[in-house]
Amino acid sequence: MAGISTHVLNSGTGRPGAGMRIDFSVRDGDGWKLVKTVTTNADGRTDQPVLAPDAARTGQYELLFHVGDYFRRQPGAGNDMPFLDTVPVRFAIFDTQQHYHVPMLCTPWSCSTYRGS
């Protein structure tokens, strides 16, 4: 399966990152064009693929993870402005026949992303 998918994990609790907003955009000239906004489900994934296989085109894409808002809603969170607020991850589809799984592992103080599978 080609296309784009994601998975949010709360590395601080070792649980899926449920209810995180993600804005998905495509490169358009010098800027980014918002394609859609999704929210992660109870498993930290999205119910539908971020980008369906038949919609995949080579180009630059962005997943904007609303990490700060997510952690502010967690039990025991203070009112401090977070170190991480929105975290953009920009990557290319260089071959439309391949699948691009782009996870986000995060805590209020750290994040990690990579090409998964």
Add this chain to the structure above:
Amino acid sequence: MPSPTLTRRAFLPAGLALGSLAAGGAVAQNAQPALTTAPVSQIDLSPRLTMHAIDTHNGSPGAGMKVQLSRYDGDDLHLLRRFETNKGGRTDEPLLLDAAYQPGRYELLLQLEDYFAARGTPLPKPNFLSQVPVRFRITNPAERIHLAILFTPWGYSYYRGS
């Protein structure tokens, strides 16, 4: 009669001058030049932003990475400076220091594709990652922030370090 030092160091190259060995013997027993490169503690330093780029693909400092530092003013991103990481993957000077170290939203943009292309690393075209944004907030100007960035051609991680 050979001195104890000479006996212990009998394996040293014969060309080594006896005079210098005798003079430096006591020092040589205590000096540990290879073991004195522990990371520099930054405790008690004034508030500042520093960074360290680490190439976990090659197991080396991320040296010569081209980076832009920008600050958000509302939705607009304003370029503060362009720089290149030094041999240690750090910068010679703090990125923001004292009065320049202000609360706000900041972004480092790393030219990751250029970095690996310059090392001859096989990459797809375009690479999965090309320009990597590292976005973070400075909230308390009384606390310094050290930003550690670990990267490969296929992923990266960053965190508030120390």
